[in-house]
Amino acid sequence: MIDSPEPRFSEAALAEYRDILRRYPERRAALMPTLWLAQREFGWLSLPVMEHVAELMELPLAWVTSVASFYTMYWKRPPARWHLQVCRNLSCALRGAEEIRGALEARLGIHDGEQTSDGRFALEEVECLGSCGTAPVMQVNNAEYHENLDVARALALVERLAAS
Ligand code: FES
Numbered sequence: 001m002i003d004s005p006e007p008r009f010s011e012a013a014l015a016e017y018r019d020i021l022r023r024y025p026e027r028r029a030a031l032m033p034t035l036w037l038a039q040r041e042f043g044w045l046s047l048p049v050m051e052h053v054a055e056l057m058e059l060p061l062a063w064v065t066s067v068a069s070f071y072t073m074y075w076k077r078p079p080a081r082w083h084l085q086v087c088r089n090l091s092c093a094l095r096g097a098e099e100i101r102g103a104l105e106a107r108l109g110i111h112d113g114e115q116t117s118d119g120r121f122a123l124e125e126v127e128c129l130g131s132c133g134t135a136p137v138m139q140v141n142n143a144e145y146h147e148n149l150d151v152a153r154a155l156a157l158v159e160r161l162a163a164s
Pocket of ligand 1: 087088089090091092093127128129130131132133135136137
């Protein structure tokens with residue numbers, strides 16, 4: 001993870017960026033994968049990182065920041081060690097997502113959108129994770145799905161993560 005006042009893509013990231021551009025009919029259509037690349041490169045999307053992306057893509061900064069702020073998969077602050085995203089949409093809500101979120105809040109001592117003071121856990125409610133058939137669903141670190149959850153399984157997962 002690189003965090004400097006003037007972040008710049010590495011040569012490898014620039015090569016990947018050029019590959020991304022080739023897959024889209026116009027530059028601005030490549031913004032989301034480029035933001036994803038930037039997040040991987042720098043760890044999170046700070047304002048300087050978004051400025052770099054805007055400059056690179058020749059897009060208004062407001063366009064870049066509005067896309068980054070709309071989607072929860074883009075992190076606008078340094079990530080916690082374990083970032084827990086609990087789906088709150090209909091299928092998950094009907095199958096107990098709110099109880100799971102409440103149990104996680106009680107266990108971690110934080111609310112939606114917050115991080116624990118030691119930076120180990122962040123908790124966030126998100127829109128549909130695209131796995132409604134296995135609701136309720138929680139995603140960890142933008143990568144790992146935990147499906148058909150209940151309160152006991154969610155808390156057991158947190159204990160495993162806390163111990164790692
Ligand atoms: S409603 Fe939760 S994954 Fe779709």
